[in-house]
Amino acid sequence: MTDYTLFIVDDEQTIREGITAYLEEEYTLYSYITAEDALDDLVRRSPDLVLLDIGLPGMNGIEALERFREIRSDLLVIMITAYEDVNSVIQCMKKGAYDYIVKPIQMEGLDVTIRNALETIRLKKEIKQLQEKQIRKNMPCFIGESQVIHDIMDYIERVAKSPDTPVLILGETGTGKELIASSIHHRSPNFQGPFITVNCAAIPRDLIESELFGYEKGAFSGAAANGKKGLIEMADKGTLFLDEVGDLNLEAQAKLLRFMENGEFYKVGGTEKRHVTARIVSATNKNLEEMIENEKYRSDLYYRISVIKIQVPSLNERGGDVLIFARYFLQMFNVKFGRDLTGINKTARVMLERFQWKGNVRELKNMMERGVLMANGPELTPEDLGLRDRGVPGGKDEPLALLPLSPEGVDLNAMRSYMDKFYFSQAMELAQGNETKAARLLKLKHHAFRYQYKKNINDQEHLD
Numbered sequence: 074m075t076d077y078t079l080f081i082v083d084d085e086q087t088i089r090e091g092i093t094a095y096l097e098e099e100y101t102l103y104s105y106i107t108a109e110d111a112l113d114d115l116v117r118r119s120p121d122l123v124l125l126d127i128g129l130p131g132m133n134g135i136e137a138l139e140r141f142r143e144i145r146s147d148l149l150v151i152m153i154t155a156y157e158d159v160n161s162v163i164q165c166m167k168k169g170a171y172d173y174i175v176k177p178i179q180m181e182g183l184d185v186t187i188r189n190a191l192e193t194i195r196l197k198k199e200i201k202q203l204q205e206k207q208i209r210k211n212m213p214c215f216i217g218e219s220q221v222i223h224d225i226m227d228y229i230e231r232v233a234k235s236p237d238t239p240v241l242i243l244g245e246t247g248t249g250k251e252l253i254a255s256s257i258h259h260r261s262p263n264f265q266g267p268f269i270t271v272n273c274a275a276i277p278r279d280l281i282e283s284e285l286f287g288y289e290k291g292a293f294s295g296a297a298a299n300g301k302k303g304l305i306e307m308a309d310k311g312t313l314f315l316d317e318v319g320d321l322n323l324e325a326q327a328k329l330l331r332f333m334e335n336g337e338f339y340k341v342g343g344t345e346k347r348h349v350t351a352r353i354v355s356a357t358n359k360n361l362e363e364m365i366e367n368e369k370y371r372s373d374l375y376y377r378i379s380v381i382k383i384q385v386p387s388l389n390e391r392g393g394d395v396l397i398f399a400r401y402f403l404q405m406f407n408v409k410f411g412r413d414l415t416g417i418n419k420t421a422r423v424m425l426e427r428f429q430w431k432g433n434v435r436e437l438k439n440m441m442e443r444g445v446l447m448a449n450g451p452e453l454t455p456e457d458l459g460l461r462d463r464g465v466p467g468g469k470d471e472p473l474a475l476l477p478l479s480p481e482g483v484d485l486n487a488m489r490s491y492m493d494k495f496y497f498s499q500a501m502e503l504a505q506g507n508e509t510k511a512a513r514l515l516k517l518k519h520h521a522f523r524y525q526y527k528k529n530i531n532d533q534e535h536l537d
């Protein structure tokens with residue numbers, strides 16, 4: 074017995090019984106007298122192949138073929154026909170029937186036709202699996218070890234399961250918002266559809282509507298002679314990523330809202346209603362709630378685009394990730410530039426961790442690109458990365474930015490205790506309360522960390 078399921082739809086009992094007797098050991102079979110009954114069972118029983126008589130009572134075979142293929146475009150249908158019915162056979166083949174067999178049915182001939190059809194199904198499935206594997210292999214790699222990034226990854230996994238729930242991603246420039254949008258797309262059921270991105274801030278305000286929704290020919294002066302497809306239509310059955318969604322003007326906001334409510338829209342200058350199914354993922358680093366208060370943003374659109382909200386932390390807020398990113402980009406650019414740098418030297422590592430990343434991951438990536446390209450090796454130094462020119466405290470020669478001693482002197486004990494408090498509390502915050510990690514951040518053994526940390530708290534309580 075194979076895994077395949079076949080429907081036999083024929084009003085002649087002898088044909089149904091004859092085919093069933095011949096094939097029942099190999100396939101799961103369901104037979105029907107009318108096309109209507111077979112259609113009712115189509116979704117539930119999900120056959121691989123249908124043997125369909127053309128001359129059925131009620132809905133005839135040609136009509137039924139159309140209905141079957143409307144519901145399941147991948148379904149293979151073999152028509153059963155009376156010898157003289159050549160015109161109907163041609164019509165069926167044009168409408169997408171896989172093959173036909175002529176009555177009286179020769180069972181060996183039927184067997185060969187079915188085996189060929191099932192081989193086609195098997196090959197199609199294999200190609201689809203290979204394509205899916207290839208797409209998933211090229212899925213963007215989202216790096217990060219901090220707890221907050223793990224939480225975001227888990228969240229993405231869950232959000233992606235729905236094909237069309239809108240997502241709003243908030244975060245500073247360069248934090249990876251576009252990468253998150255693309256990760257959602259690649260994990261969603263629509264991953265084989267297009268992933269279209271548009272930067273709303275980069276398109277002139279008066280052109281945004283026609284870029285998003287397209288336009289008909291002659292819609293406005295300067296329009297292309299044949300009109301144009303909009304980005305929303307291009308994203309059909311996939312994902313549209315609207316970067317800088319806070320930059321949409323109020324008119325475009327109104328039209329986007331209408332589209333998001335029912336998937337319908339008109340091209341600029343058009344009268345034909347169009348329908349598109351696509352997930353809208355938006356991103357911004359603007360404060361949309363403040364814009365709503367200032368009447369620059371529609372609150373109804375905001376609620377619609379932000380069904381799911383993801384806040385991406387800045388790189389400075391996920392300190393532990395800096396060196397993980399740096400090593401990842403080092404390998405990436407080693408491969409790209411054919412270099413074989415072995416790592417990042419200790420001083421550069423300290424300085425990277427202290428750097429204030431205004432451009433977030435993008436800034437770090439660019440710095441590593443330059444470093445890998447310029448370095449003499451074998452390890453990357455602060456000079457290779459241009460860190461010395463950027464005023465980062467660090468390195469053996471300048472461990473901390475200290476003030477020179479004034480004639481009044483300095484209370485060294487108070488300074489030490491201030492410094493201890495500052496770094497112990499920072500370390501615990503960065504390590505999210507995990508003492509082992511916090512100890513590692515301060516380059517202390519765990520027991521030394523515990524002892525000093527407790528002492529610090531006690532001193533503090535004592536002073537309070």
Ligand SMILES: Nc1ncnc2c1ncn2[C@@H]1O[C@H](COP(=O)(O)OP(=O)(O)OP(=O)(O)O)[C@@H](O)[C@H]1O
Pocket residue numbers: 214215216217244245246247248249250251252253316356358434435438
């Ligand atoms: N977690 C990550 N793992 C790997 N690469 C990342 C990660 N986050 C960001 N990057 C890389 O950093 C660069 C900037 O990321 P991205 O364009 O997604 O940021 P963005 O938040 O959309 O920026 P903007 O707001 O300026 O459009 C990209 O090259 C991206 O591949």
